[in-house]
Amino acid sequence: MSDDSDRARTGGYVSAQQVARRAGVSRSAVSRAFTPGASIGKETRDRVLQAAQELGYQVNDLARGLLAKRSTIVGLVGTKPEAGFRAHLVAALAKALIARGSVPVLVNTGDTPPEVEAAQRILLGYRAEATIVMSGSPPAPLIADARRNGQPVVLIGRSDPEVDGILVDNAACAARAATHLAQRGAKRLGLLGSASGTQSIVERETAFREAAAGLGLEVVTARGTDTDYAGGRQAMAELLAGPRPDAVFCVNDLLALGAVDAVRIGAGLRVPEDVAIIGFDDIPEASWDAYRLTTFAQPPEFVAAEAVRLLDRRRADPHAAPLTLRIDADLRLRATA
Structure with a gap:
């Protein structure tokens, strides 16, 4: 039975083993083909990539992150993330994080203790690489738990002397x-x-x-x-x-x-x-x-770019002193004043 018919019968994602069979190579060759800098011949790599394209294979980044003990998930935490400026900030952050190679996960903390506890479980249970807090309302214990578990935190719209942050002037x-x-x-x-x-x-x-x-x-x-x-x-x-x-x-x-x-x-x-x-x-x-x-x-794209810059700075130097950025906001004169 072919890999295509086997997948159609059983469902699920295409596996690296299926790619290896299609390309006529070992499972480890498939892994090397998708690992930057790994040792693999050009002909073998081309066969693997061709087989992957034919089958619609995508690398399992979740499994790769577990093996490397490093997550690509970044939690976007906020109360009422659908409202006003925050909604546009979510969109800008998601775009900037995806371009960075990160997986943005939106966590609405809600207003009640059970909702906050559920948000904490998600952030810590999925071992997020970092947490970006988009408003002043999520409770302090949520931020403290993220920091205790080694997650870098970036605050937007509030400041903390021990955490990186971004504030408009x-x-x-x-x-x-x-x-x-x-x-x-x-x-x-x-x-x-x-x-x-x-x-x-x-x-x-x-x-x-x-x-x-x-x-x-x-x-x-x-x-x-x-x-x-x-x-x-x-x-x-x-x-x-x-x-x-x-x-x-x-x-x-x-x-x-x-x-x-x-x-x-x-x-x-x-x-x-x-x-x-x-x-x-x-x-x-x-x-x-x-x-x-x-x-x-207050351009959300600029704020998002600065948040990503703070994350990259923290990754490069985990022990750097916390930095709070103050950004300016231009007065747009229109018809109401």
């Missing part, structure tokens, strides 16, 4: 937002934050209030129950229920989009004539004609 951006709105003539500023209180959000809120105070401007604050569109509409409605601000800084774009609709649809006012609005992240929706949101651009 939140303070500089928030101060720039306050200055820009003041230069537009705003006298009373609004701040839309979030009850989630992650490091990035707290930094943006604090720096905006401090910069506004330095400019002699009053700031009134409202916080959404979450950093999403609904939270933005809710928080903006709270601001509009009191003395109306001339301009509002939102700590992310989803909040800002909700704020724009609360002003235009909920209150029947104009943006930016009655209320100017600035967001943060520059998600694709921010440039839609319905919004044309002025916002700070």
Whole structure:
């Protein structure tokens, strides 16, 4: 019976032994043919590659990693990875990691203790090479367990003196937002934050209030129950229920989009004539004609490239001092401020 008919009958992946039979070589020759730098004659290697192509064979990277005691899995950890900037960051990280030869595995930590425990089991049970934490909300024990088990960790959007990380320069951006709105003539500023209180959000809120105070401007604050569109509409409605601000800084774009609709649809006012609005992240929706949101651009592809660079640095020197990168974000001027 041929290898093709045997596979059709039994199902499953094509094995290296089937490739060896098709090529008329030993099983070890197949292994050498797919191992960079291994000793094998050109004719033998060509026969193996031809047989592999005919059969549709792919190297079992999981088995190879077990033999080498080295995984190619990189865990992407986050709460609500489908939302806002994080969704685009997941896509950029996956693309960058695949180009690196890694296998990205998305782990949604959820909000409950059982969900967090399940995420921990996945990360440690599959012996991931590294863990990239994409938000400020996954609990600290999850990160501590990864580190105790020898997994390099890269934090995005938060910092830890003992772990590599990437943070946008939140303070500089928030101060720039306050200055820009003041230069537009705003006298009373609004701040839309979030009850989630992650490091990035707290930094943006604090720096905006401090910069506004330095400019002699009053700031009134409202916080959404979450950093999403609904939270933005809710928080903006709270601001509009009191003395109306001339301009509002939102700590992310989803909040800002909700704020724009609360002003235009909920209150029947104009943006930016009655209320100017600035967001943060520059998600694709921010440039839609319905919004044309002025916002700070945090390119997910650049963040992903920096995360991979930190992983490679850690692999090359496991004992290097932890490094936190601060990246800038450009103010994209559009129609809302």
